[in-house]
Amino acid sequence: MKTRKTLSLVLAIAMSMALLTGCGGSDKSVEGNKESGEKEKLVVANWQSYATDADYGAASFAEQYNCEVEHYFISSIPELLSVLENGGTGKIDVVCINPLYLQQYLNAGVLETIDTSKLENYKNLRKDFCSIDEVKDSSGNIIGVPWVWGTTSLFYNADVITDEITSWSSLWDSKYAGMVTLENEYDAAIRTAAMYADQNPRNPDMDTVEKALVDLKSNVKTYWTSHDDFVKAYTSGEVVIGNVWGSIATELKNEGYNIQYIHPEEGTVGWCDYWCIVKNTEHQDLAMKWIDYCTGEYFQNCMATASSQAYSPVNTVVTDQLSDETRQSLWLYPEAPSNVNLALPLTDEQLTNWTTLWDEVKAAN
Template sequence: MENVVRLTRTLQVAAAAALLLAATACGSSDSGGDAATGLNPPDIKAPTKLGKTEGAVNLIAWAGYVEDGSNDPKVDWVSDFEKQTGCQVNPKVAASSDEMVKLMKTGEYDAVSASGDASLRLIASGDAAPVNTDLVPNYKDVFPDLKMQAWNSVKGKAYGIPHGRGANLLMYNTQKVTPAPTSWAAVFDDAARYKGHVTAYDSPIYIADAALYLKATKPELGIKDPYALDQKQFDAAVALLKKQNADVGEYWGDYLKEVSAFKSGDSVVGTTWQVIANLATDEGAKVKAFVPEEGSTGWSDTWMVSAKAKHPNCAYKWLDWIVSPKVNAQVAEYFGEAPANAKACDMTSDKSFCTTYHAGDTAYWKNVAFWNTPIEQCLDGRTDVKCVPYAKWVQAWTEIKG
């Protein structure tokens, strides 16, 4: 786990209201990107063939996705790419999805590693172009359940190459939380039992976690998709989170702080990622993490090409490189996520890595509702009501935290 400490995926709340108001999305996670939700992205054509590489590629990425040995001499998958393609990699690390959207709008970058709460905004605004997957040979080995999903495709068009994924898990201190929980009730309805020692993810998208719990426990609300909430459903989720706030000791965005809190006992139960659970265990914390009976939310990242890319040929070369088996295995282990390429599992240094991260466990991922961007057109297909857009989620999150 020595490489994991460089992970800085925080997805912090941004204040770019204009970007949030422009947010849009499509489809539910099991319907692909062709649901009738009013999304009509500009008619941008994907290339039919590649030309000569341009000598450079400008990338926006999460920390840990584009490593050239400067952070750790033993962690470098950029140098070989540059040697083989002649494309000099110029990376820009982004700290949030909103920052990625803002940077892509400048037209200065060729590709981005977007999560589902950014990818669909880029599609809708015309900042991301469709991708011709035939020009990405390694795409054929990507797990089928990552292809043509609601966050990376629209109307049968692919808008990117899947990179990796992870679930938002429930973690608990096995010595202080008894009996062992099975439900998200541990951090919602039963949170008062651990008052001051509950932790929650610090982002407006966490409202979906409350909605997921209410979907199972309050069927009368009629929640079908935790990212498609009408006003009544949204108000119920917000009310649940405001109630939870009284018992939360810390909202986490920095994963190292969460590890420290579980080691010290300041936190005993809350949401987490697999990589955090692994690191906490390695450092002596008595914790377990799992997907509760209601399922969980999660994230899936996609490499997307800018519609204004100045180096599209190098961008395509990068997309194929980053999802190639050996490199995808390196990134997955360094970052702490399930790889997208099925063949990567044979190339991880830890031979149990893909089992730990459920890389090819289709049944596991069916219980994960991957991040999506809430819009007024309800993502669950309803047309008789309007759903609450992401800008309102941001406002509500401020109120929830007080």
């Protein structure tokens, strides 16, 4: 009987303690988890097979900071925004966003400002990527930190073209009639033509660009639409010069094709992805550590030297330390291009004008 009473008392005390712990705020809950041995969990929203789910990404970070990292794989930009707006906030802590959509997310009120003075590696990141207006809110606070970038630049088949190619104007050279390919994408096409025509790639004169793109049609063999589409056209010898993603050029080079990929003197078309912190995250400190880790030397170096799907580092110290061989494979040799025109958001009016222009160019006889 006594034993029963003692057991009931112990159970009652245990239940009361559990109840009290449960009633505490969320931070206390995390602390309670820590005390009870449960690890803090960071939820990272990113595209699948995009560096962070490799061994050197989430797994290594989790080990280093004694925490758990869970990936939320993005299926589309609108879907992620919808998730964050409808309850995802508070569950997802860090998101990978392209500057094309950063302001859209900011306006939806789902992003937190980032105190970059607390990020050890921020000072080493490419200044041109850190300073764009799209990564700042209306007060000038930073909302995104760059971590990976790439280009859509000029390639040529060095087996067929022996001349030195240094400019976008080669695409318009009648010598290459019927050998040119261009990505079937309005943004890259218009900014490429703008650079060729000596226009501001962010706000070119549309008539000049249209004329340049229509003139280019007589040289174009095809407009490629996907990775497979390009690889098929290139490997069959149908196209020998044009624009392509750096990653495809690297892949073909690694497979033994004599492809050259250069950053023309007029500048090159680029893209860059940023880490953003979700508003009201319970894991603010861990989210900051994640961003610092992904922009730090270890992660950036692993990302640049990965045997498959390597990406260009944003950290300039890492870029400087890469071997010549790695820099060559990432098309950063002898040095990374300085004149990179990032894909940035267009106003609704610009989007209509740009897509209409591209459709008219493709429809022209």
